Amino acid sequence: MDILEVKALNKVYTGKVATHALTDIHLTIRKGEFVGIMGPSGSGKTTLLNMVSTIDRPSSGEVRIGGHNPYNMKKRELAHFRRKQLGFVFQDFNLLDTLTVAENIVLPLTLDRRPLKEVDGLLKQTASKLGIGDILNKRIYEISGGQRQRTAIARAIIGSPLLLLADEPTGALDSQSSRAVMESLAEINEKDGATLMLVTHDPVAASYCNRIVFIKDGKLAAEIHRGENRQAFFQKIIDMLSFWGGNTSELSSIRV
């Protein structure tokens, strides 16, 4: 089953000078896939993510999520669709600092007025998946960056969205926390069959994906698939980045 279908997508930012940010993008993500989007700075990764996450409207072409075209929806319907069907994970966590970990995680369910008992069950189950069951009563300012990102992931998946979208989720983390966060995302993908789309510059983070799509100058440039061996996939990613452009400095010697 296709979770995401992007067809003939174009985005032109109009202004004094028009920027053709995306040109004729076709991308399908099937249920249970973990797809990474990579490419040099300014290549159009964020623009693509914004079109898929329904934040910004394409200039032409089509986006379908679970068979629905979000851009045909009315404002309220779209807000509801976004809350139910999409999960978001950002580089800077986007958590509410003065609330507890538990309060942050259940926020989407509270907004939907789900029964307390159901919310409590889902909270325990989701927190234990992310290994944060013992910090539920702490406030966000009392926990580490890695714990914050795992809290944000818990919030993103508690409503079982069709598609989880992550924008540089390891961008603000040290390498050890980055690995823990990527291992959590990979586990959600493998064990729960969650479908993920990840935008990243980080080849180590990207090596946890099943497939990487490279964008260059707003166009799909190449695609690689992971086999059994993550170290070999990491090396392939490095090779692709040095060919297509991207951040590869000091990375070839890293073991993943």
Ligand SMILES: Nc1ncnc2c1ncn2[C@@H]1O[C@H](COP(=O)(O)OP(=O)(O)OP(=O)(O)O)[C@@H](O)[C@H]1O
């Ligand atoms: N709101 C905007 N208005 C005008 N041009 C924009 C806007 N957002 C992005 N662009 C341009 O569109 C192109 C693609 O930008 P985008 O942010 O999608 O790239 P990116 O691959 O995510 O880059 P980075 O890795 O640096 O975040 C760039 O040329 C950028 O300058």
